[in-house]
Amino acid sequence: MSYDPLDHDFERGMRNRRSVLGDQWVDRSVANATNFNADFQNLITRFAWNEIWGRPGLDHKTRRIIVLAITIALGRWEEFELHVRAGLTADAATRLTPDEMKEVMIQAAVYAGVPAGNTAFTHAQKILREVGEQIGYTVAAQAPSDSMHPGIGRAGRSSASPALHYTLREPRNGKAPRHTVVLSHALGTDLMMWDGLANRLAADCRVIAYDHRGHGSSEKLEGLYSMADLADDAARLLRELDSGPVVWVGLSMGGMVGQELALRHPALVRALVLANTTSAYPEAARAAWQQRIATVRAEGIEAIADAVMGRYFHEDFRATQAATVARYRHRLVTTDAVAYVGCCHAVGTVDTADRVGAIRVPTLVIAGELDQGTPVAMARALADAISEARLEVIAGASHISAVEQPQAFDALVTAFIDGL
Template sequence: MSHDPIDHDFERGLNNRRSILGDAWVERSLSNANSFNADFQNLITRFAWQEIWGRPGLEQKTRRAIVLSITIALGRWEEFDLHVRAALLGDPANRLTPDELKEVLIQSAIYAGVPAANTAFTHAMIILREIGPQIGYALEPMAPAATHHPGVGREGRSSGRPALHYSVRAPRNGKAPRHTVVLSHALGCDLSMWDALANTLAEDCRVIAYDHRGHGSSEAPPGMYDMASLCDDAAALLRELDTGPVVWIGLSMGGMVGQELALRHPALVRALVLANTTSGYPDAARAMWQQRIATVQAQGVETIGDAVMGRYFTEHFRTGHAATVARFRRRVVSTDAVGYAGCCHAVGNVDTTARLGAIAAPTLVIAGELDQGTPVAMSEALANGIPGARLEVLKDASHLSYIEQPQAFGQAVRSFIATL
């Protein structure tokens, strides 16, 4: 039997060690090995760098984050500094950005303690000041009160009347936005319904979400509303935020506003995604909307909560995702009754069918296969009426298709935006 002189575990570990820490550090470590610590260097190379770092079950970036977290928790600052430098300067395929490093340190404050995270930030900033020019990063002055949660965005209220509550997420990649995307919610919802998609699109886009009048934290003026007013609300907000032409993504009522915006303010619309919406209802449906208004005015929004959930979600989804349905029900029934009734009037009287041919923006129409509120036929009418529009039907989805089928919805949106 032949004996292979190569210790493959050691060689694999050494290769992994180089890819994570860099050749210079590893060579320095090996050159400092001696009769006292060589066994230890051999052990950590085989067991830490091969047995652990050699496992493909986690991405190397994830393992970097784990090591940083543990060294913070244990207060092993020499090792922490080593891995911070390696994480920021390592192979582009597995290095951490300064913002990703910041997220690791912030999370460590909760799980390892604020004092440990405070020390970690001090060490990391020393390193960032030193190597910042190498990685194109500068520490700029910033007031703590000026920060905002990146998963929510910078929140504000428009200066006009009605004042609209909105959030703005800047591109996380730090570059100029590929597009400005506006997310417009359904009746009885608010801007938070879009959180997951907003955070995905904010990788390289500026993303704005807002509460329609009468919803969420926006003002609810008295009286019945019309779609032109909801459209003009949106146009005023976009001009105040100096958006330029936007990619408008609207579901149900939000899609109706998008149609009107493209017709009344075409310079503000770069492209449209119209989901689970319509350009007009038949007389029977209009009568239903009038009945809903009367019920809300007489008995409050709570009275219609269960019926709305029955139209928003399939029975299968309601059974399997009861907590999600309960969350949306709470949102619907807590909507200001004046605002809800006013928007019902705008939705029930939507009427853009005869004008669809004037929409010049590239358009994607998304329908829910099982949508009873705006059946597929209504989406087909939109796609046929808007020049060049494309229709995509999501299987097993009802009216809030984005909530029931978030992956399919998100993929359709991302693929469409990629063509712009």
């Protein structure tokens, strides 16, 4: 029979305690233990730090966030300050950045009350001023009016006509952007289709998303548009924003605009992602686009909405993601009919097939396995015509592949950008 003199629960708890709070604080706490509170110190080490913090279901960083939120809600400011200080200066596995800390307090303010959130910011900012030099963070003056939602970015409108609504996300890491990425949406949608990808790319890239003319909050113009018109719109926006050469990510109509932009304004394009798009339609498809224009003019967009959803999303997706389809349908039917007709003309008459060979930038062509509007054969022809292009096909995706298969789409785009 053997007997281990170590209390395993206590030793494991102390190991977790040191990992989360740091040796300096734990050493001081242990040194201050007395015959009056030693039993309590032993209890919390075994119970809180082993029984709870030792469970593998959540990592220590997540558990720290939970503690911060609870201590804000309960007003336990001494414990809150302990975890703020430790969280800002801990090892990488459990550390919270100042921005992550800020997000915890903003969310807690909604659920626990603004006064609690206000007090939390006061305590946390005091500690940030103390440890800022150690962690490379400076608390500096900033007007509240200059603040923006990091999941949306700074919104604006271009000055030239048509005025284009756009959002601009700067890199969240606070460093110079690795690339400037432009996200260009499909016909009958708007820049919100890119929110998920935009926020992922904005970790270290500058990200511009915009509404095409007559879509979303952008200005419409009367008449039928050409793809050159839409590309020139984009060029004016990028020059106004002083973007430099960009990585252009366009889906469907957005991919057509990207081709034309690279041909008409090559100095503005660093690389292309052309998703669910084509360089030209056969005569039958061109006639179908003219029929769509005639129907919208006669009966409005509602008359074509269900058919468009049937082409945008495959049957299984429509059955299992009805709310998402309904959201895109609502966006479609609230698009200005004149502008929609104008863009339909641009899409239906797209013809860069004889010119795309002049594109000399790295290009990723993405196709949806189930896409009926721009089938894989069209994507393959586009990729074959561009010397630095490669084709990727997303399984289980139809026309709006970025919505139907967002993880696969985002993985292809981020890997492509990482390789530039």
